Amino acid sequence: MHLLEAYPLSPVLLQYLCVALDSDQVLPIGIFITALIAWSQSILASPTDPSQTTQLLSALCALAAPRVQKPAVNLSPTLPTAQGCVSLVQHVSRLHDALLTSSALDILLAILKTVVTLPLNPNLSPALALNLVPGINDLLDGGDIVSPELTNWLFQLSALTTTDGPGPSRVPQQVDESPQRPELLEFSKNGPLFDVLAYQVTTVLGYPDAHLSALQTVYNTIPTPDSFLSQLYLSLISILANEPDGNTRLIIRAALFGSLPTLLCQLEPGQNKLKEGAQLAIAGLFTQYGALLDKCDATAPITRAREDSMDEDVPEDGTRGKNIRTTLVQSLQSVSLLDSNFTFPGVTIDSWPGRGMGRVFTEASENGQELEAYLRSKLLSLDIPLSDKLELIDRAVLDPETHACLCTVLHKGYTSLTASTQHLSPAPLESLAHLSRLLYTHSDVLDIVGLRVPPTEFVAAGLAFLEDVEGAGVGDPQSALGQYGDVLLLLQLLVTRYELKSGTLKHGDRVLDASYLTSSWAVYHLSDLTEPERTLINDWVKAAFDSNSFGIDDNTWRSTNPRVLLKLSATLFTEAIRKCAAEPEGAGMEILRNGVSYFEGPLLNWTLRGVIWALANEAERHGQVTPSLSTED
Known part of the structure; x- marks a missing residue:
């Protein structure tokens, strides 16, 4: 390290490090990581040349990151090394250097992995x-x-x-509350671990296999499958029974009866013990918690007003869905974790009709298609009205058995369109815009899909597509800008709805900047902008907010980078309001209204989310809402 400080970024020294690290006997990666973290703490405490230090640190982390992720790597870090790495990530995250932050985070994750995977780290226990x-x-x-x-x-x-369950914890009391959703711990007396696990599997994926990893971790710590399944299902049923919101209940049911049974099948090869455990767990649930199950039926109705359900799901009064006992048994029968002849004394279970008996399956059959082909032909077609697509999704989300197919169609459709940019033409952009509009318009489908596909996959793929489109000048400039906006609106919704705050996302080998999705939420001083940015604002103010203007001409549309327009939209409105305020009162109001009308249509409405937020923030900061601002209502 001292040589590298004396000869920073020396190609010879860096090449030597690569060779040494690739020969574990010369320089074991665990020793290098310990030295790197210790050195980083000393130089970050008192850097002599911050810029040079950051460059060197970035180079060393870039060397280490891919090597700590190799299979069977031997790290065994101590607590001080782990704490130093946490401090390192905290420091570099504030530098807004995407590659350095990514490399440092990869090293930290490799260190933390030694605590929770076998063989466990002898130098750093879970406690x-x-x-x-x-x-x-x-x-x-x-x-x-x-x-x-x-x-x-x-x-x-x-x-x-x-x-797992009542009794003293093996660690200090303060860790009993999960960092993810402490408020769920009050829902049952089943122990915090399974309440947290239940919350985990009913929320959207943070990364692929997150739900399976969480289930597998807990499954491996519980003595018997029936104990694991009993406690897990008790927590899920408790949460469902106590949830007042209809949309949230729909998502819980989607996990409970849709994605969870499929995940359970992957916990154990052969599934024999798991099948025995499921039989005992469901029988025990019916015996001991009948009142809780009845509460799910009574307080979690599926109504005609909200959903167009399957005929067998809605009785004559339209107030109650299929009995939860029936649905629970059938969901496990559908993946062969319960036998088709499962019976329970004193409980009448509707006979299992077999797979593919829901309404959407019936529609597909009547059209002579398999379910996936049917959904693809309807949801990805440009010829089907949006209202018809939304009604089809309404029916599909009610039947958990359709969810896997629905998610496959939407995910594959989206990723195939975003990957088509190597042959850029107006068609992929138009199709992706239609699909994006469908996804951001339906209130529940993103949550359903998110149980099986991480939202970050959609955001990363969409960002990569838009980045390529920006440089391609695809098709008619006005249509392209509106379609760009539809794709962008979905990405903005995903980022804000699921709190994806990261500045960068990885998509294959690309590192993509996601921060611009919220860049319009600021009003910039003109003096802080580049000359091309000031020119863009001036051109758009003249075109949209000038009484002598004939509208926004093709040259303005064609020369506008949508990413820059998004960033500057709030600033553009601020300048327009200032210009209109200098006009005679009546004329200024009319000019402002006319200009705003351009942004209310589908071509530009994707810029307004940041505009409204930024202008409201500006008004609050100045202590009042001006008459000019009120004209936007």
Whole structure:
């Protein structure tokens, strides 16, 4: 390290390090990581040349990151090394250097992995690793780092350091509350671990296999499958029974009866013990918690006003869905975890009709198609009205058995369109815009899809597509801008709805900037902008907010980079309001209204979310709402 400080970024020294690290006997990666973290703490405490230090640190982290992720790598870090790495990530995340932050985070995740995977780290036990939790929570709360892997590590640590059920914890009391959703702990007396696990599997994926990883972690710590399934289903049923919101109940049911049974099948090869456990668990649930199950039926209705359900799901009064006992048994029968002849004394279970008996399956059959082909032909077609597509999704989300197919069609359709940019033409952009509009218009489908596909996959793929489109000049400039906006609106919704705060996302080998999705939420001083940015604002103010203007001409449309327009939209409105305020009162109001009308249509309405937020913030900061601003209502 001293040589590298003396000869920073020396190609010879860096090449030597590569060779040494690739020969584990010369320089084991564990020793290098320990030295790197110790050195980083000393130089960050008192840097002599911050710029040079950051460049060197970035180079060293870039060397280490891919090597710590190799299979069977031997790290065995101590607590000080782990704490130093947390501090390192905290420091570099504030530098807004995407590659350095990504590399440092990869090293931290590799260190943390040694605590929760076999063979366990002899130098850093789960109980000792609890000292890292405050720093990691600070990282996640700060907003610069959004890492589903870090969140999942906290969950895994909780599973390893919390007892299953009543009794004293094996670790200090303060870790009994999960970092993810402490308020759910009051829903049942089943123990915090399974309440947290239930919450985990009913929320959208932070990364692929997050739900399976959480289930597998807890499953491996519970003595018997029936104990695991009993406690898990009790927590899920408790949450469902106590949830007042209809949309949230729909998502819980989607996980409980849709995605969860499929995940359970992957916990154990052969599934024999799991099948025995399911039989005992469901029988025990029916015996001991009948009142709770009845509460689910009574307080979680599916009504005609909200949903067009299957005939067998809605009785004559239209107030109640299929009996939860029937649905629960059938969901496990559909994946062969319960036998088709399962019976329980004193409980009448509707006979299992077999797979593919729901309304959407019937529609597909009547059209002579398999379910996936039917959904694809309807949802991805440009010829089907949006209202018809939304009604089809309404029917599909009610039947958990259709969810896997629905998610496959939407996910594959989206990713195939975003991947088509190597042959850019107006068609992929138009199709992707239609699909994006469908996804952001339906209130529940994103949550349903998110149980099986991480929202970040959609955001990363969409960002890559838009980045390519920006440089291609695809098709008619006005149509292209409106279609660009539809794709962007979905990405903005995903980022805000699921709190994806990270500044960068990875898509294949590309590192993409996601921060511009919320860049319009600021009003910039003209003096802080570049000359091309000031020119854009001037051109748009003249075109849209000038009484002598004939409208926005093709040259303005064609020369406008949509990313820059998004960033500057709030500033553009601020300048327009200032210009109109200088006009005679009546004329100024009319000019402003006319200009705003351009942005209310589908070509430009994707810029307004940031505009409204930024202008409202400006008004609050100045202590009043001006008459000019009120004309936007």
